[in-house]
Amino acid sequence: MVDFDSLPADAPPQERALHVLETVFGYSSFRGHQGEIVQHVAGGGDALVLMPTGGGKSLCYQVPALLRQGTGVVISPLIALMQDQVDALDEVGVRAAFLNSTQSFDEAMQIERRLRQGDLDLLYVAPERLMTPRCLDLLESARISLFAIDEAHCVSQWGHDFRPEYIKLSVLHERFPQVPRIALTATADQQTREEIIHRLQLEDARQFVSSFDRPNIRYQIVEKANGRKQLLDFIKSEHPEDAGIVYCLSRKKVEETADFLRSEGINALAYHAGMDYAQRTANQARFLREDKIVMVATIAFGMGIDKPDVRFVCHLDLPKSVEGYYQETGRAGRDGLPADAWMAYGLQDVVQQRRMIDESDADETFKRVLGTKLNAMLALCETLHCRRVHLLDYFGEKSAPCGNCDTCLTPPVSFDATVEVQKLLSTVYRVEQRFAPGHVIEVLRGIDGERVKQWRHDQLSVFGVGSDRGEAEWRAILRQVIALGLLTVDADNYSALKLTEAARPVLRGEQAVQLRRYQKPEKAKRSSQRSSFVETDLSTEEQALFEKLRWWRVETARAHNVPAYVIFHDATMREIAKARPQSLDDLRHVTGVGEKKLETYGAQIIALIAEMQAAQSS
Structure with a gap:
């Protein structure tokens, strides 16, 4: 439970939200749209949240769940990770649990009792489990503060992570009309957004779209x-x-x-x-x-x-x-x-991706969607x-x-490749659009191998017209020509290259083509720009303290059986190394240190810092 005793009884919602953020999660301010989203959902509104991976989506439902009466139910497709998510919340003092198929009957019954008794702040459930009559009845017997539908793009039948059970989640709106819902995802183009809204009945939900940019x-x-x-x-x-x-x-x-x-x-x-x-x-x-x-x-x-x-x-x-x-x-x-x-x-x-689309069991409409996405x-x-x-x-x-x-x-060099592309397209046409890329390139380069001779393609007028370029160059050109939609790959005919309608104006000389000039792959070299991109300036003493903190974190995480980052992120430990707090009150002001972590680990960290300083001064 969150302690609001230090706040006036009539504290405004924004102040209460910041109190939760600081005392529980250890952050002094919200980022981007987080504050707006928290206020909207905590106030009972529905929301669709698009925020990049690492942008802080989880706080957008965790904080409102702690502000509202009842238990926040998080629908997540990630059964294998629920334990880690619950462990992380437990570390900051949030009463969290999950219901999934990895639990025994007795364990599940205990979680169900805690839910009915109002002894949980957050409950994680997989969509398959949620849709069972037993689980829906269970939720109706409890007080639910909100529903968070994580990875909401899974509702899209056109998407890369489609989960059929997500389509049925509209039942939440029908059976729990007074409970706010927040759908969250990091990946959704306009079509997917519209499908999320339609499938989940979020037509009246407020949309929050953050920048998709991850400049780091x-x-x-x-x-x-x-x-x-x-x-x-x-x-x-x-x-x-x-x-x-x-x-x-x-x-x-x-x-x-x-x-x-x-x-x-x-x-x-x-x-x-x-x-x-x-x-x-x-x-x-x-x-x-x-x-x-x-x-x-x-x-x-x-x-x-x-x-x-x-x-x-x-x-x-x-x-x-x-x-x-x-x-x-x-x-x-x-x-x-x-x-x-x-x-x-x-x-x-x-070639492989085109073949996979063509050979799939999907209908023609779905194949066209897949083809469009591959083209992008x-x-x-x-x-x-x-x-x-x-x-x-x-x-x-x-x-x-x-x-x-x-x-x-390293800006790529472009060149007028119209003539090269015409040679390539002409060769595909002369071999009757029946042969795969390797054969077409051999004819272009004038390689009179056994298969070329067998089909008498060494007698064609296009034989050797591309002998001035190597195989790797022609493969690069061919790849770009396919990407431009001038050629397609026929999976039903041994990956044969075929001309498209878009190739006609190029062959007739009515349309020029600019391509990226081929550059021979080089061995990777250590980048020199990286150090100027993000500041990581720790002094020698600070670096030593940071490394000591890392070792302490490893041992602590092992003892708690949780990932190391659940104890503290590197960014928090860097800040500790720089600030060198001398007291618990000093440590309280470090980003990422909430009240529960201060209580659990504060004395150890202060003692570790004192020990390091004593060793350095002696």
Whole structure:
């Protein structure tokens, strides 16, 4: 329970909200729209909140739940992470629990009793559990302060994380019309927003849309040559001692990549849905609780991951959509410190994704939606301009060049590729639109291999018209031409390249084409711009204290069986190292130190600081 005794009985709502924020969570002020959202929901209003990963969405429902009478019910698809979320709330003195399939009957019954008795501030429930008649009856027997629908984009049938149970959540409005609802997500274009509003019956809800920008993340997309080797170079040059996530498209590639990284001395773990549940859960727990671990995973891993110090997110395969890419890269740098989003991308990625769409069991309408989303992803990869501008524009937000992505730091060189594209399109036409990229490029370059001779394509007028360029250059050109929609890949015909209507004006010379000039992939070099991006200026003594605090945090987290960041974030410990508080009252003013953590850990921290100062002065 929150102690409001220190406030006047008639304290205004804003003052009460700030009191909760400071005494429970240790923050002196709200960020961005947080304050407005809290006031609106605490006052009984419905809300749709779009806020980037790491932007502080959870406070938007946690604080109102503590301000209102009853229990806040959080609908979350993240059963595997509910324990960590509840542990984090317990650390700050919030009475939280969850109901899911991992609990025994007796454990679930105990939570249900606490809910009915009003002994919970927050209850986490998966949508599948919520929709059972038993759970809905349980909620009707209790006093509910609000419903928070987390990861609300899961309601979208066109989205990358669709969960059928989310569509049924409109029942909340029907059965609990007086209880405010807040739907939250970090990834939603205009179409998805409209679907969330319609499916969840939030037509009258107030919308809060924060900037999607994460300026601390540096976006970099490189030409794929040897993807695994490029990944290794990147990790060793940029993040040799950091935690990170590497996404792969297939389970097999996850296993192979994790094995490869381990063989090269990287502490890598694997995660995908095909693994033994116990092993998968153990790997996730290690990633959350230990430092310097690289998780190699399919997209089954990540939604709701609160680990703040993930310093990089890499993709070895092309994501299916900008929404998926944005959500996955947003798991880096949640603490606001510099982080990297790195991707290796090549022609085969384009071919593979087109094939997956064409071979799926989805209807034609859904395939068209998937194709449109893939085209938007390709456009981001192939842009000649600032990646951040392009990314934010996708979500309807205008911005200026960031100066912190690869296309800003090393601007690509564009050239008039009209003639090259005409050669490529003509070759596709001359081989009757029946052959895959590799064969087309061989004909273009004049490579008279066995298959080319077999089909007598060495007799064509286009044979060798592109011999002035290497295979890698032609692959780069072909990839961009597919991204521009001049060619498509026919999955039903051995990935044959086919001309589109858009190719006609180019072939006729009526339309010019600008492309990015091919640059040979280089080995990753340690960036020199990073140090100027975010301040981390600790003196020698402060750094020593910070490291001592980190070791204390590791031991404390192990004793409490929680991730280290649940005790304190790095940012809070840096502030402690700088401030060197001499008393509990001094420590109370450090960001991230609420009353419960002050009571639990304050004396230990003050003693540790005194011990360090004594050692340094002797």
